[in-house]
Amino acid sequence: VPKKCQKAREHFGTVRTQLESLKTKFPADQYYRFHEHWRFVLQRLVFLAAFLVYLESETLVTREAVAEILGIEADRERGFHLDIEDYLSGVLTLASELARLAVNSVTAGDYSRPLRISTFINELDSGFRLLNLKNDSLRKRYDGLKYDVKKIEEVVYDLSIRGLNKEATVGAGGEK
Secondary structure, eight states: OHHHHHHHHHHHHHHHHHHHHHHTTSOGGGHHHHHHHHHHHHHHHHHHHHHHHHHHHSSOOOHHHHHHHHTOBSSGGGSSBOOHHHHHHHHHHHHHHHHHHHHHHHHTTOOSHHHHHHHHHHHHHHHHHTSOOOSSHHHHHHHHHHHHHHHHHHHHHHHHHHTOOHHHHHHTTOOO
């Protein structure tokens, strides 16, 4: 995993170059006029950066750190920036991918990773519950998070029932 993460970080150099070129194509004060043209790509790049940081350190990347990885600004006033909604959408995509990783980890014989993913996703869900999201695309993406939480909980439950993870078994009230 560390070698793959290093290779991925190298690819972000190309991304920075492309975004630097994009910044010069429109006036800085008209960011939102053209925002729909690159919104999906930025959300996907946020996801990739967040996934990379999660694989390296099992932590949530900050918006400022993602902006630094992408070579763009975090503050709106400074021109081409990482919009907060794009950041949050990318983080929600991370949650879906981590649900898949939990299942694949069990298949690969790594029974402790789903527990760590479960803790991370539950904390992420708690944070999103604090937000007052309007009825828009971000709210719909957040509504999908509960299914990711459920999927991961099922994996952890199966591990504890089968006794494949000592921590899961003790956490469920059983003994090994």
